[in-house]
Amino acid sequence: MSDFHFIRPLWLLAIVGLFFVIYLLKKMRVSQSGWQQLLPKHLANVLIEGSQSGKQHSLALPFIIGFLTIVALAGPSWQKLPQPVYQLERGSVLIMDMSYSMLSTDLTPNRLTRARYKATDLLDNLNEGEIGLIAYAGDAFVISPLTDDINNIKLLLPSLTPDIMPELGSNPYAALTMAHEMLSNAGHIEGDIYWFTDGIDSEDVQDITEWSRETPHRLNILGIGTASGAPIKLANGELMKDNAGAIVIPKLPEQRLYGAAERGRGSYRTISNDFSDINALIKPPTATQEDKESEQFSTGDQWQEAGPYLLLLVLPLVLGYFRRGTLLAIVPLCLFLTPVEQAYASLWQDLWKTKDQQAQDKFNQEAYQEAAEQFENKLWQGSAHYKAGNYEQALEAFQQQDSAQALYNQGNTLAKLQKLDEAIEAYNKAIAKDPQLQDAKDNKALLEQLKQQQEQQEQQNQDNQQNNQEQNQDQSQEQEQSGDQQQSQNESEQQQQNEQGQESSSEQGQQDSQQSDSQSDSSDQPSDSDKQQEQGQQEQQQGEEQQEQQAQASEQQEKSPEEGSQQQQAQLAQDKLDQETEQKHQQLLNKVTDDPYLLLRNKMQIEYQKRRQNQTNLGVKKKW
Numbered sequence: 001m002s003d004f005h006f007i008r009p010l011w012l013l014a015i016v017g018l019f020f021v022i023y024l025l026k027k028m029r030v031s032q033s034g035w036q037q038l039l040p041k042h043l044a045n046v047l048i049e050g051s052q053s054g055k056q057h058s059l060a061l062p063f064i065i066g067f068l069t070i071v072a073l074a075g076p077s078w079q080k081l082p083q084p085v086y087q088l089e090r091g092s093v094l095i096m097d098m099s100y101s102m103l104s105t106d107l108t109p110n111r112l113t114r115a116r117y118k119a120t121d122l123l124d125n126l127n128e129g130e131i132g133l134i135a136y137a138g139d140a141f142v143i144s145p146l147t148d149d150i151n152n153i154k155l156l157l158p159s160l161t162p163d164i165m166p167e168l169g170s171n172p173y174a175a176l177t178m179a180h181e182m183l184s185n186a187g188h189i190e191g192d193i194y195w196f197t198d199g200i201d202s203e204d205v206q207d208i209t210e211w212s213r214e215t216p217h218r219l220n221i222l223g224i225g226t227a228s229g230a231p232i233k234l235a236n237g238e239l240m241k242d243n244a245g246a247i248v249i250p251k252l253p254e255q256r257l258y259g260a261a262e263r264g265r266g267s268y269r270t271i272s273n274d275f276s277d278i279n280a281l282i283k284p285p286t287a288t289q290e291d292k293e294s295e296q297f298s299t300g301d302q303w304q305e306a307g308p309y310l311l312l313l314v315l316p317l318v319l320g321y322f323r324r325g326t327l328l329a330i331v332p333l334c335l336f337l338t339p340v341e342q343a344y345a346s347l348w349q350d351l352w353k354t355k356d357q358q359a360q361d362k363f364n365q366e367a368y369q370e371a372a373e374q375f376e377n378k379l380w381q382g383s384a385h386y387k388a389g390n391y392e393q394a395l396e397a398f399q400q401q402d403s404a405q406a407l408y409n410q411g412n413t414l415a416k417l418q419k420l421d422e423a424i425e426a427y428n429k430a431i432a433k434d435p436q437l438q439d440a441k442d443n444k445a446l447l448e449q450l451k452q453q454q455e456q457q458e459q460q461n462q463d464n465q466q467n468n469q470e471q472n473q474d475q476s477q478e479q480e481q482s483g484d485q486q487q488s489q490n491e492s493e494q495q496q497q498n499e500q501g502q503e504s505s506s507e508q509g510q511q512d513s514q515q516s517d518s519q520s521d522s523s524d525q526p527s528d529s530d531k532q533q534e535q536g537q538q539e540q541q542q543g544e545e546q547q548e549q550q551a552q553a554s555e556q557q558e559k560s561p562e563e564g565s566q567q568q569q570a571q572l573a574q575d576k577l578d579q580e581t582e583q584k585h586q587q588l589l590n591k592v593t594d595d596p597y598l599l600l601r602n603k604m605q606i607e608y609q610k611r612r613q614n615q616t617n618l619g620v621k622k623k624w
Helices: 007-028 041-047 060-074 111-125 150-159 174-185 201-212 254-263 276-282 289-298 307-317 327-337 342-352 355-364 368-374 376-388 390-400 404-416 420-433 438-521 528-589 597-616
Strands: 074-082 091-096 131-134 140-147 192-197 216-223 266-269 304-306
Touching: 041 304, 060 074, 060 307, 060 438, 091 140, 091 174, 111 150, 111 192, 131 150, 131 174, 131 192, 140 150, 140 174, 140 216, 140 597, 150 597, 174 404, 174 438, 192 304, 216 254, 216 276, 254 266, 254 276, 266 276, 327 528, 355 368, 355 376, 368 376, 376 390, 390 404, 404 420, 404 438, 420 438, 438 528
Parallel strands: 091 131, 091 192, 192 216, 216 266
Antiparallel strands: 074 304, 131 140
């Protein structure tokens, strides 16, 4: 019974009201008849009905019933119920310090290499939610947006070096601001930021403190380096020197980093050779006493409540009130107490949390539809509708505000609705209000590229249809011409064969006449003429057979062009489609940079130039 407590202890205050009600009942019984004031007390007890002490109803029973009911409503409990544990989707951002101080050699082989290994360990242990990657030196850049594919981030880590950063120095405030925008744009109201760095300057402490006060994210810091420090070894083998010519030896300011993590509601650890530092960073922070009390109230339904069992003791006590006329007075009370549990729970939540905070809890539990109905903030309400897939309602909520963030979310929603032109216009308005909104610029570029591809595809389809029609017309004309030529050729060949047949018949007639003359001279030689006549007949038959074969061939040639043209058209269309597909693949391959190092460097150089044109980067004086 050491854990005995009341889940709703404020209900015990109703006991004071119970005593007041009992006092009023007693006072009413004394003054229920006017004869009490006229008759002496000894006569009133005999003459007035119900005034005798033996016939008066005791008020102890109503007090016991009321007391047990109040205790039951207070929710006595001393045992917890086992509750299933669910892992909620979380958003995390990894910030990597790419200043030249990360090349110090106090850690083997240097701080940067060890930081990469620790980043890989962190990614392997963060097996839930989305994670993004930011690198910073004199300015901050998004290396990878929020994604659940940690292998993609692992591939980019080896390419991160101070040499690819467009500006030297150390500007952590820009990286933290970018991390907050990344989480907010993705709908994560609270997130975890893991910052791997070897130190911060004293002038940056105030900015980081203000950032921690304005954002709800947890800032977890891993210190890379040692308190003694070491020189910075450059790529050419030389040691970095300051403006006075002295060798720079950056040291790890553990106390300063510990204070920044504490103000950011996170944890700080110095890099170690085992996994203790990573395990400490990803472990949820220890709750304060105030947080524990708030959690006890918000999770009170996890305790097994014994109040309903007390009501079972109350039921036999109220049996005496089930007399005629008495039950009608109890029924309204029961009807009133039926919804009191739900009403009290809702009232209790309203006392401790605002509507937006309650909706935020439902949002974290992925109950997006319920969260959207409870959110009062239109931006959060739109995010909940967006997560639930209600893009029309999300767009309507985002349109209630005119901030850069709301316009950016409008663009995302319109893109989901396949309204590319309107989405690009929304991104333009968001960029006009906030030129530093890089996510809007990136999404706008993607939509413009997608729109251009669609237009090119439509143009190609129209060109293909036009080319196919022209080819069909050319093929039909060629087939008609070839058919006419073949027919004229067949007619000429047939005419030649007929002439040859006539010549052979004339020659045969001459031979017959000669043979008849010879027969008149000599009747003993008839065999030669018979042989010649048989040869002439065979030649004539062969000529007729050739004419029939040529006629059949001409008929087949007249029928085949239609079937052959269809097959030829299908084959040409397929060959052209294969050729276009191969060209597109080759163009995409040509655009891909084989070296991620060059890809990241070029990307950041272009983005840095745009920022300088917009004068959004003030830079830093320190180069390491």
